[in-house]
Amino acid sequence: MRRGKREISIFSGKGLYGALVRLVAFSLLWAVLTQGGGGWIIGVPAVVLATFLSLGLHAPISWRWRPMGVLRFIPYFLWQSLRGGIDVSRRALHPKLPIDPAVVHHTLLLPPGPSQVFFANTINLLPGTLSADLHEGHLTIHMLDAGLEYVMELKRVEERVADLFGVELKRR
């Protein structure tokens, strides 16, 4: 897919299921915004338009989150981001500024596609990591502290993301 050639074709999503899920999700969001739903005279066109755009802009690869994976991922993610926040607070508030940054490269075990992107964005909220570049399955990561056991840590996050998307990790 070349840059800019991304066509907005409305029905590129995988069938009716995806459309329905989105329709329900956006209707829910509308109800949340309007506090109990109301103004459907604007709401219905907005929800339908949002659904069409969401389907039209979507990458041709179809993916789904597994409901159980989501349930398992959320508490893990919240806990890890809390750890990330505490870790960074400790460093930023400490008078000596205890950081030992490093740029490391990590070859992803996740298959190419949305799960890799999701992983790259997720680790920005986890302790000490910031993704700098994702290129063909190689992720360049900036670490706040090179001393962290990052390889094991990242592998664990990858397992979680794989569980969320229902994909298999590559064997090394």
Added chain:
Amino acid sequence: MTMSEFYFGYALFLLLTVAISLIRVLRGPTSGDRMLSAQLFGTSGVGILLLLGRGMEMPALWDVALVFALLAAVAAVAFVQRVWKSGEQKEAKSDAS
């Protein structure tokens, strides 16, 4: 101390943290640093708006905060796409990055 005093004091505190990050806008050194501080403005703005909305009894401010949160990334995207050119101008052929 009344409850709304607490909210206003909190909002004042957030405004002061914003003032701290302003120093980074002025100092730089790279444009990324400045942009980052501007982004912190937007996110702290969300907090300030929520607190003021509670303290001033203006629920409409929640909507302003929602817009702040929704559009926080737009300026950053404009920045990385158009200002901070990474030298390369050619069309890249892969979208894997």
Added chain:
Amino acid sequence: MAGETVILEVFIFVLMILGALFMLVAALGILRMPDVFTRMSCNAKSVTIGLGFLLFAFMLHFRELGVGSRALATIAFIALTIPVASHRIGRSAYLSGVSLWEGTIRDELGEALKGTREGPHKEDAGDEKR
């Protein structure tokens, strides 16, 4: 009954103070950290956590479906946009070769990897140097 509400109020208060602390960390981090990557790393985490705490406190305070769900939507918007924006700024900084803090360790494997990148796909070639 009254005891429960007091405990809840205290909990809300603690959450709000923690939120304020994280927001302060975000600002201090931006001021104190030595280069753009460390600043961004600090910012992305503490801002999301700080606002998350603040909004969570609001949710507990109101205990109302309307407010709670809107607070959740606001957290969700922040949690979606901040990591991506950070990643994009970080990527631009990295590719345009912004100098890292002198204490930063670059691993050897990375250098080797980047060497291979300049070969077949010319995509981002030439940016890492400078």
Added chain:
Amino acid sequence: MISALSLFDLVLIILLLWLAWHLLSARDLFRATVLFITYGLLMSLAWVRLKAPDVALAEAAIGAGITGALVLVALGRFGEAESDEAEPGSLWLRGLVASAALGLFALLGWAVWSLPTEMAGLKAQVFERMGESGVENPVTGVLLNFRAWDTLLEMAVLFLAVLGAWSLGEAEEPSMPAPGESLLALVRLLIPLIVLVSGYLLWLGETAPGGAFQGGAVLASGFVLLLLAGVRPIPSLMGWPLRAALGSGFALFLVVAVAVTGGSRMLLEYPPGWEKGLILLIEGVLTLAIAVTLGVLFAGGRPPASPGAGKRGEKR
């Protein structure tokens, strides 16, 4: 004891003045740009403190979504290198300018000072006749009923602005890095949310701060995001549909204005009972028209005529 709120106001004012000073005196264009963006965000807070949430909402949507991106893109076109060092004029000239500025400042200060502290304004009249407006939010009532003239002419101004931009030339294809998967993922996620929130703001306008301008500005930042991500518009929509959308706000407003006249009614005097429906219709169309107008202004010129504006479809 000073209350926290007045301290907040004081800090806000100091920050605004300090920012304005640095913004004007910055030699580095990028620095000025970022200061300008932060200034817009702080102005939104200032409007909040002035108890004008409608304006704060518009400032938030325009400041965070459009203006920031617009100024950054303009800077991207200039290139950062061109931040030229202006010659600081002679001492005499500077003294002259300074005294002129001080004089103006004194004049404005005097004008503000001499205002009565309690101004009646037209508030009472507006609230008295809210029942006739067809909506519950006084600001919307004023903008689309009592003073719909102003809004009509504002649409004319926006339309003229597009004509002006288009007469300058075609939008040039910007050179920018490939958007990359993570940016595209963000855009895919944000666009539907932006559409929903913009519809929500439009809906809000009837009862609370919000309305066509705020909704339109949020929707326009969706267009800005699409343009920034390199998603190209569908060529077949770039011909007359685009022009129709651009003109629709002004045109519909005019049509309604003329259509409701008759009998003893003047231009834009809605027949009783029709106010609500007509305002909703106008606001809905205005939202789209404003969004398209701002998006087109962001693109910076008329769409390129060459590949398939109508006939051949997409080339390449």
